[in-house]
Amino acid sequence: AQSVSQHNHHVILSEAASLELGCNYSYGGTVNLFWYVQYPGQHLQLLLKYFSGDPLVKGIKGFEAEFIKSKFSFNLRKPSVQWSDTAEYFCAVRRYSGGYQKVTFGTGTKLQVIP
Amino acid sequence: EPEVTQTPSHQVTQMGQEVILRCVPISNHLYFYWYRQILGQKVEFLVSFYNNEISEKSEIFDDQFSVERPDGSNFTLKIRSTKLEDSAMYFCASSEMAANQPQHFGDGTRLSIL
Numbered sequence: 001a002q003s004v005s006q007h008n009h010h011v012i013l014s015e016a017a018s019l020e021l022g023c024n025y026s027y028g029g030t031v032n033l034f035w036y037v038q039y040p041g042q043h044l045q046l047l048l049k050y051f052s053g054d055p056l057v058k059g060i061k062g063f064e065a066e067f068i069k070s071k072f073s074f075n076l077r078k079p080s081v082q083w084s085d086t087a088e089y090f091c092a093v094r095r096y097s098g099g100y101q102k103v104t105f106g107t108g109t110k111l112q113v114i115p
Numbered sequence: 116e117p118e119v120t121q122t123p124s125h126q127v128t129q130m131g132q133e134v135i136l137r138c139v140p141i142s143n144h145l146y147f148y149w150y151r152q153i154l155g156q157k158v159e160f161l162v163s164f165y166n167n168e169i170s171e172k173s174e175i176f177d178d179q180f181s182v183e184r185p186d187g188s189n190f191t192l193k194i195r196s197t198k199l200e201d202s203a204m205y206f207c208a209s210s211e212m213a214a215n216q217p218q219h220f221g222d223g224t225r226l227s228i229l
Contacts, residue, residue: 036220043206043220043221043222044158045220046219049217090158092158102160102171103148103218105150105157107157108157
């Protein structure tokens with residue numbers, strides 16, 4: 001079965017520290033990869049996505065992620081976090097065939113940034 | 116920017132009662148989805164809907180659940196006889212087509228079963 005693993009459940013960083021959140025998936029076919037962010041009390045928002053092409057994708061708010069196909073990974077990075085980045089981050093993998101698709105989310109990583 | 120809207124934002128229901136959660140997807144989108152997130156857990160896929168029929172559903176989406184697009188704008192999730200474990204945040208999402216476009220999520224409806 002398709003699975004998405006986020007190994008860090010809770011990360012605490014000081015402002016200006018660098019961030020890397022891990023995401024690994026198990027599905028071997030063609031996938032699209034996403035990172036979503038959920039700020040406290042708000043809905044899921046798309047941070048960035050990878051469909052094809054350059055494996056290093058840049059998203060909003062200074063986030064980027066690198067797709068490494070051989071490692072089935074799509075790690076999220078930010079060189080310098082801010083207090084406003086405090087949120088929960090979800091990796092998601094979509095596989096599709098014809099008109100159908102299935103999206104699986106990881107368990108999420110809570111990021112707490114301390115001023 | 117167009118948004119997916121969900122109503123109500125919070126629904127409190129007695130166990131065993133029926134509940135209908137409503138969503139208005141983005142107007143030119145063709146694919147619709149429901150997800151749920153139990154407190155402290157990950158977001159789980161429930162069902163996808165296209166061309167007036169369910170295209171895929173998860174094992175969570177049993178006979179107690181149904182979806183409907185009753186008119187050209189609304190997309191509803193009905194839980195026939197709610198259980199305590201149905202308490203969760205329910206997210207609706209829509210996308211333009213299956214591939215090449217991400218899903219846009221609504222704010223969610225918090226469902227509390229008493």
